[in-house]
Structure formats: structure tokens, C-alpha cells
Amino acid sequence: MFQEHDFRENLSLALSEVLDDIGVNERLVMRRRRHLMLGETICNIRYSFTDTNTTVYYLGSQSEGTTTTGLHSDIDTLYCYPDSNIIQDWSEWEHGKLNYLMIQDENTTPGYCFLQLLRHDEPLPATVIPDEHHISDRSGRILVKNTRFNGVIPGAVVHGPSNAEQGEPGFSDIDTVLAFPCKSWPHSASGWLERQGIGRWPTHDMRRYAVSTRCFVVATGSKVSQYPELEWRISTSLAERCLILNLNITQIRCYVLLKMILKSFLNPQGEINISSFMCKTVLLHCIENTESSIWKENNLFICLTYCLLELHSCVQNDHCSHFIIQENNLMAGQFTAEKKHELSKNISDFLQNDSKMLLRIDIDDLGYRLQVKLNIVPHRAYYYQSSLAIHESNMTSEYLKTACITSLIHNPVLEHLHTKNIRAMKYCIGKLITFNVNGNRLEQAAFKFIAPFIFTTYGSILASSSISENNLVSPQALVWLSVGLNSDISSSRLKLASVFYCTGDMEKAELILRHTEQQYYSYPVVPICRCWMKPRPAVTAEFKRVCGEQSEDCIKHITSFCVRFIQKEINCIPHELQYEMFRSTQGDMIHRDEDEDCWMDWAVVDSLPFLYFLQYKIYRHLQSHQDQQQALNKLIRTIETDTNLSHRETALNILGQCMEQENRPQQAFNCYLLSLQLRSRNNVANFHICKHLSGLLASQ
Template sequence: MFQSPEYSNTLSLKLSEVLEDVGVNEEMVMNRRRVNMLMASITTVTFRSTCRNATIHYLGSQSEGTTTIGLNSDVDTVIVKYDYNVMQDWSEWKQGKNNLLMIQNENVTSGYCFLQLLRSDVPLFETIIPSENYIRDGVGRILLRNTLLSGIREDAERHGPSNAVPGGEEYTDTDIVYAFPCNSWPQSASQFLESQGIGSLLSPAMKRYVADNECFVVGASSKISTYPELEWRISTSLGERCLMFSLNITQLQCYVLMKIILKTFLDPQKESALSSFMCKTAMLHCIENTERNIWENKNLFTCLTFCLLKLRGFVQNENCPHFIISENNLMAGQFTNEEKDNLLRKIGDTIQGDARCLLRITIDDLGYRLQVKLNRIPLIPHAILDSRAVNEECSSLLLLNLAKVISKSQLTILAYTIHLPHSNIERLKQVIIKLANYSIFGNRLEQFASRCLMKVLSSTLGSIIVSSSIVQNNQVPYSSLMYLSLGLDSDVTSGRLKLASVFYRVGDMDRTEFILRQTESRYNPDVVEAVCSCWSYPLKSLLSAEFKRKCCEQNENCIFDIVSFCVRFLQIEVNCVPRELQYEMMRSTRDDMQHRSLIDSQWMNYAVVDSLPYLYFLQYKTYGKLHRYQDRQRALNNLLKIIVQGGNFGHRETTLNLLGQCMEQENKYNEALQCYMLSIQQRERNNAAKFHICRLLAKCLRKVKD
């Protein structure tokens, strides 16, 4: 990779342009950071409003902005649980808390610790083992096992200390790690705070800022640990994120290039222990020991070479010192001699391969793009996405993930409110009050998060109040209208469809028709995308060009105008649900219940339907009661049309069940039966279509007998 300065500078500038074109530019980096911080705040507010004392952090490449569409990096999620008081000094002991003293000595790998249990009533060592999560060591200390936080989610795979949760098509996979917070900055990082390289990355002010961030202990031991069940890794992830946020765009591009090279040449099959975190560490050491003016786009190729040389030196010495906790060797026990020799050869070949290696990279079409930039080959029209199209693609995927987090948080809160020993209305009111406090007194991110959740939950609360009132006097209380109004703008459709359902059930067809007509006018199919988080389903059609454009040109506030959530009715809202949809609340036989996952159980007792199909179904029913039969036929045709054309809907089986019942009302029994059979093809179990088939066959038999 050593060339003349003129050639190197030209190559660097073109390489930087390519990386900007594939989304590693200042605008996209900031967009990724902002949206990921918002998603973390929404999840944190959800946890805290449901009485779980935890903070959620989104870390890693997605939150740093150091990824591309081709790299498709996971979201690294750290759930910090405040169940324990983790202390380094006796002065941090707290009465009434589960106190754990960090032990770092010659028996513990550098960068790790043991956690010794202390008494909660007086500052003394605990002598009694309280549960199977603890063990007494050879000198009588009661130590906490690191398996305490290793409980795996049902929808996840185990990857070390993390739970890997698939995101499905178009959504980002998530690695979830549970952690306990430390009271103070680790003593093992003191050298980091005192040292100063020639680079200006870490000014004293920056170091103080990094040190002010929380650090954690994570349930994971080192590869060379003598006590793999007892070691806890000390994590300074928040401090590391601060460092990444301080880097300039050239430094970020260099890191992205290292990850692309790792994935393309060094470890394409993910067989070695060489990781992107080691690449990041090598780059940070290079930045700390070079002048800042070196890190400019005209030197990108040279900077990449320095980082690869540093990485090769780490592998050669089998020592990659953690950037903050330098005594922690990230490569300790990671490689066999054969793996080491293989990695050294691959890194050496990449360095010696010069730009030819870069031209062979297929991730994000980087090699092809670079050849075009260098005028080696002509650009084939439409062969690759241009920079604007890439930014639109990235922005739309980010906002889809944000919408999914909002939708999933609603599910989480609803599951919480129906399992507490108080009235459902009061439970949900208490949650909304907590969210209202966050919207006033929280930081900017918490205010946005709480407003999103308040909107989607207010419609449910209003509907619950109406459902109780309908039984008594078939009236819509003023308080319910207030909550339903607050939820109108939760998205394009779902809040309005809840209100329309209320008026439909009390027989006010004029208001129902007016709301449905307004809702239809707001739903521009060229812009609006359906989002459902009930389960991970593949998207059936591409995102619209107009949706992508709006996501790119506007910020996250546009989500309320371009996203359509599914409509969810709890069983206690049954009186606000049309009769045809009520069957979805009884979708499961006793045998079906055995085939539900934990995630399914959050929504399968509800009546859940995608917004656009439900809009057309309600129109069909409303126009029928208003004797506007031409409009009713138009609504039925629209419902049939979106089923035939497809769309990114999550509850196709429910839509088919509604269409089947419409066909029954049209006396088209064969078509109705076909709808129910297609519904079962979509979801074999936990599907109300089985009941509809039995009911339809019984109806047909009665007609034959008559």
C-alpha cells in the first residue's frame, strides 16, 4: 500500500468520495446517531414507566454512524439494571441495597473483576450464601456468578454474554447484553486518564467527559480466565462511544474501511476471533499517536495503511491493549498459532496488495465505485445507487426501525398494564401520567420518546373507557373523547380508526363515515408505509420512492405523517370492536396455545389488524348501514385490491378473515371459504379462520336442509 504521495492523495480523495456516496458522510452519520439515541430513549422510558429500574443504551456501529447498508451492522443494546450497588470502595456502600464489592487482584484477568456480596444492613462482608447465583470461594468470600445475567430470550440466540435477536427483513438485528452499573470510574483506567499522546484526540477536557460516563460490569469472563464462572468484564462502552463521537469524518471512514477489509479479506467466514472492536482499538491507538492534521481525506489511504500495520503488530505480539483499560489484552487466548499465522498472512497480503485489494471489494460495490471514480471503467447507468439514493435508503430503514420500536413499546406497556392487580383503566392512566412527566421534565430525547408513547396509548385508554360505558348507557364519555383526540396523530391512521370504531359501535354512522373519509384522504399509498412489530415478518414489497425521499429530507418528526401502525384492541375494549373483528380475540384453541411463543402471547389475545385493510372494512360496514351501496362496493373492491396487490402488512390472515365475512354478507360463500383457506395458509395455527370455516360450513348445511 505504499505509493507516491501524488498517487496516494488522489486515491485517498476518490476513496473518501466513494465512502461518502455509500453513506459514510457527516449528514448520514449524525442521522444514525440521533435516531439510535431516540430509540434507546423510547425503550428506556418504556422500561421506567412500567416500573423496571433500567436504562437502555444503543451502542456499537449503528449508534456511532460507522456502518453502511452493505455492512448491515447489528444494534448493540446494553440494558443496565440497577438491582445491585457495584462499588470499588467501602465509601460507596448503601444501606438496604444489594452491595457488591469489585475485586481486582492477581487472580483476576486485567479488565475484569469478581463481585463479592456485602451485607445490606451494615457495611460488612456477607457470610451466608443467599441463593444459587452465589458461590463461596476458597477464602470464604461470597461471590456472584456471572451467569446471573445470562438468561436468554425466547426469540434470541446465545452469543457470549449477549442475546442475538433477529430483526427480520428490512429491520436491524439486535445483540442484547445485560449489565450492572458501577458507582465510579474503574481504577484500572487511571492510566488512560493520566497519559497524553501526541494526537489531540484526548484533551484533558475530553478525558474528564469520558470519565463522567457510566461504566458497567457484564457477565462474561476472559478467554484465559482461571475462574470463568466468576469473572465479570468491566465495560467502558459509553466512554468509548464519546471517543467515537469526537472523531472527524476521515477517521470514521478509515474505521469503516477497516471493517470492510475485515469482512472481505481477513475473516469473510467469521471463523477467527479478530473483531471489528480490535480494528477500532488499533485505529484509536494510531489516532492518539499521530498529529491530528494527518487525518484528512487526502491522507485516507495512508491512514488506513497505518491502522493495518498497527493491527498486524497487535496480532504478531498477541497483544491488543484496550484503549481505555490498557492492561486488558483483547487478544489474550484468542488465537491458535495456526490462526495467528493465517491472520498475519492475510493482513500482510492486504497491505502489500495496494489499491488492487480495494478494487476487489464487493461490499456496497466499493471496488466498482472506486474504479469509476478513478476513470478506469465507465459508469453503467442504474448499476449502482447514487449517493442520494443511498442516503434515502439508509434514512428510510432508520425511521422504519424507529417506528418499530415505538410500536413494540406500545405492546410492552399494554402487556404490563393488563397483568397488574388494579383496574386496567387506572393502570394505563398511571403509565400515561409518568410519560407526561417525562414529556415536561425529561431531556430532549425523553420528551420526544414520551410524546410518541403517550399518543399511541391515549387512543387505547379512551377506547377502554368507552367500552365500559357502552355496556351501561351506549354513550361516549367526554373523558374518553379527550384521550381519543390525543391519540389522533400517533400516526397516519391507527388513532383515527380507533375513534371511528367507537362511533361505529355506538351507531353514529355519520361521524364514523366522516372520520373514515378524512383518514382515507390522509393515507397516500405512494408515501405511507405500514409498520407492525407484533412479529418479524418479511416485507412483501419495496419501500416507495416518495417514502424514502421524505425520510431523507425531513427529520424523525415526519414519522407521524408517513407511518401507519396496526390497530390493536385489548379484550377489555371488546365493546368498541366490530363483531367481525371480535373473533380475532378467540383465535386459539387449547392446542394452539401450546404453539405460541412468548412474543406471540403479547398480542394474540388482542384483535389486531393492519390499518389500511381495516379502514376499507369499516367503510364497507358503514356505507352498508347508510344504504350507500355504490360506496360500499367501492370499499369492498379496495379491500380486495390491497390483498391481491400485497403490501407490507403484518396481519394478512386477519385481513383475509374480514374479507371472507364481507363475502358471506354478499352471499358469496365459495369466495368466503377461499378467503378463509388462504388465511390458514398465511398462519396455520392461532387463526380464527378455522372457526369461520366451521361456522360457514354449518350455515351452508342449514341452507341445504332448508
């Protein structure tokens, strides 16, 4: 008996050490959470800034920090549309809003509801069917169908309430759920607030916070529903996120192990028999019904066994109660009799051979690492990543996500500014600044990532206006350009240099470019651009080291964003780049996405090619031939060798114009042809070729 206890304790400690090594430790879990929450906040500031009545929440494993590299977890996002008012009592009805009354009766599955349309002018049921998304039931109630959101995300695969999109190479897949917010905490979840388990968990503070969070209705019906197209599931996902964020590290490791077992033995070949949400629910029930003192590192194996026994019981009984809305059976209609028998047997087999089965888990080399910890095999027999390398890789991934989210939201913000006059822009910027003055810590951190790009653009717009009037840069424009300089290592500085170039102040422009180039090569810089979906940029070992050692502030010193000029900045860019604002013919427009391709009406160029192009132009003006040729050679070399360029076709277009100025017509023509090979439509290279050929014919 004592030997068995010692074995379990040793196995528990070895498991804990292995999970620590692969990144399931307090430091990395907290940093994962921080960056997903930061990304969430960046997105929501964007929606607030652009007056879009949408809120996004990052949910699931990534935001909880309950994942590893080998689990390949999706990013789960929930988009909340507050224009609809989902109410439980008539007192919650609001004038002028799209009001729906939650209905839970004998025809709805527990945990689900119907949504009855109400009038917007007075608190009465609607009597007219407004569109194809609504239907009248036998009682004459106008109900909205849960197919309401179908097709909202083009190209996504619909799985229940989620729209699944495959991520680009190096990026996680994205599951998006579209939801309406409930006005108040659901009546069906009120019993949970009074429930108290053996472990006195969740605490009173957690429950109080849960009630203060939003609840949602999401567009999916129960598998056992009589009316699957009319039911909407009640979601308490924010309350559940709160609970997971309050788990200790042993409980998190137990959850990660459950997901590894699920993926390795219970859901082979990507099947979804038992969901990770069911495992999470089982874990929460087990924590609630055990003493908190049980959940320690030296008991990890026992805790895991307890959770698997509970999961086995759920499968055998076809019943897994939702943790908050207990009447909702997560396994209702989930399995056939054959699948239930198979799953029950697989879990039973695992429990009978649990320690041996753990050694067979390939995810993150967990099984082999465990064998090494238990001295079953020597360490030298197999290579796996060190804990330091895993930490650096994970932090690199998190930092790149933050940078890419910042780049991604930049375009809609610029598109919004493009539609505003100066007075409206000032109002928008003032609204943005309130996040830094009155916001919480996450909002203040997000502000530091977003604001410099917007300040620089606003300064450039002011400069463009003053340049058109008197060829000078107004002091106000210079102030805004200056406060935005630290957006990243290069892009805002290049905008300022371009402004000075356009006013003829070549000395200042050259000084900024020289300093920017020195800074660029003082750090392991990676170009960042999300104008279009492309593979994650390649990074060096030095870049990973910096990410592993430094805080998130280092992102500004190791990333180089593409430089974006909207049409209101046209006087701040060389004429060679202005052509890019007119890249699309009428025939090209049908090959553009209205939302994603707004950047095609701007001049957008990668930082490094733009830096060398500006140097070429400035040294040409200063009649410094040697420096001019060096800049040209650097531009050529960058286009040929930098695999991370996102706007290579634009770089080739400006290089072609440089070749024309060098009186090298064949090389210019080749540049335009190469540009067209990269992007055949929406490419101003078509115009350059016509202009170039026309010039050649005229000269003959």
C-alpha cells in the first residue's frame, strides 16, 4: 500500500515536472492569458474608435492558457452584437431597439430558448414576419431562426454555433461564434449561485463576478430538440472563463492532460466524440466536489484518475450536466449506442493501464519526457526541445499575435479616418486618448500599441494639407508625427522622413533614414503586415531569445510594420509611390473584397524597400552618386532576398521607376513583369508597362 502511494506521488511529481517543461507553468500560462486578453482589448478599442457596435471576446484554451504547442488549439472568438436586446422580463424592454423575449417552456430543451420578436415602439409581441429569418409558430408568436447568422463569415465552415476558418501557415485556426447579449443573468442559471460543494468552490467573489458578466444566446439548437432551427443556446462563457482563470496550476495541468488523453485515445483521427468543453465541465464538477487540499502537485495523478472516472460515469449514463445550468445535458444525443460502448471501453482500458498509457502520449513528447523523468530510458536516447526553447517559441508566438492583431486592425481604423474631416478626426482621436487616461491596465497597454500609428497618420494628413497650401509642414502636424514615432522600429519614422523629402528638406530626411537603418540592424527585426492573409513571418533564433527574455514592450523594437498612406496623405509621398493609390481598374474591382482590400486604394509598401527607395531619391537630389547607387543595390538585394516582404509587387514597381531614371529600360520592364507575376490584378504595374512602352515608342 505504501509502495502504491509512493508510486502515485512520484508519478504525479514527474508529470508536473514534464508539464512545467513543456510550458504548462504559472509564468507561461499568465503570459499567454495576458497576450490574448491584450489582443481582445486591441480589437475592442478599434470597434469603439470606429463606432462599430460590436464587442469581441477571446475564449477557450488560448485565452485560458490551458494549451500547449502540440495541442494545436484554435482561437475561439465570440462576437457580440448589442443592437438586439434579449430580455427575460417585460420590464427589460427598450424603446427603439430590436427586442426579443427569451422563452423557455415545455417545447425547449433545458439550457436553450426560443426568441420571440417584440415590437420596437411599445412592449407588445410583434405580429408581422419581417424577413426570411423569422417564422410564426402555432401560437402566433414570431420567432427568429438560429440560421440568422448563416453566411455572415464567407468561406467559414459552420459547426453548430461556430464558424470555423483555417488559419494561414504558422497561425492558429479560428472558431468564431456570433451571439446576442442577454439583458440579465438567465433564470435557468440562478440555482448555481446558491449551490455549494464540498470544496466551497467557486467562492462567493467568483459567483458575484459571474453574475456581473454578460451572458449570451448563440445560434444553435440541441441535438434532441423538436425544433432545432428555432432554439438558441444560452451561453455563460464569460463566467466559465472567470472560473478557469481562478484554477491553480495543478488543476490547469489536469485539464491539459485530459485534453491530451482525449486527442490521443478518445478522439482519434480528428473525430469529436467527447469535446474539450465536456472535459472542462467534468473538471469543474470534480473541483467543486472535492476538498481544495487535494489539488496539489504530488496528487496530480490521483486528480487525473478522479476526473477520468467521472468522465467514464458521464459516458455510461449519457449525461454530463452543464456546470452552471445543470439541467442542460451536454451529452444529450451526442453518441450512438455503438459509440457510447466504444468510448466507455476506451476510458475503462485507460484507467486500468493509466500509467502505461500516459507513456504513450506523443503530444509535445509528453510520454517520452515522462519516461526520462522516471529513469525508464536515458535522456540521450531521444532529442526534444528544452524548456527554454519551448518558452522562447511560445513567447515568440504570443508577441507575433499581438503585432499581427495590431496590424490587422490598422486597416479598418485608417479606412474610418479616410471618411472623416479634420474635425471628426480630432473627435475620434480624443475618444481614443480616453482609453489611456481612464482605462484599465489592459486598455492602457493596448493604447500604446494602437495610438502611435493613428497619431502618425493624423499628423501626415495635416502635413499633406499644409504642403498643398504652402509646401511647408505645420507645427501641429510635426507634433503629431513626433508623438507617433515609436509605433515600431521603422514605419512612423519613414513617414516623417517622407514628409521632409516632399517639402525638400533633404538633410532632415536623410538623417532620419540613416538613424532608422542603424536601428533596424541593431535588433533582430521581423517585418509585420496583415493587409492580406499570408504565412507567419520567419524569425531568427535571436528574435526568439529577445521574446523569451523581454517584456511585451520589446515588440516595438523588433517589428517593422508596412508603411500605409491613405489618399488624404498623398502630398507626403514621392510621386513614384502615388501611382499605387490608383492600382485598380474597373475590371479589377470585381476581384476585390469590399472589407478586406481597402488598402488597395492606398499606397502601401514594406518598410525596408521604402527606406532604401527614399535614400535613393534623396541621394540623387543631393548629387551623392556613390550613396545613391548603394541605396539602389540595397533595394535590389532586399527585394531578391527578404522572404518576409508582403508588398513585393509594390517594391518592384518603385524599383522599376528607379531603373527608368537610371536609363535602364529593359531592367525596368523586367521589374514590372515580375510584379505582375506576383499580383496580376489590382496592380499598377499594368499602367507602368503601358507608360513605359509608350515612352519607348515615342523616343523612336
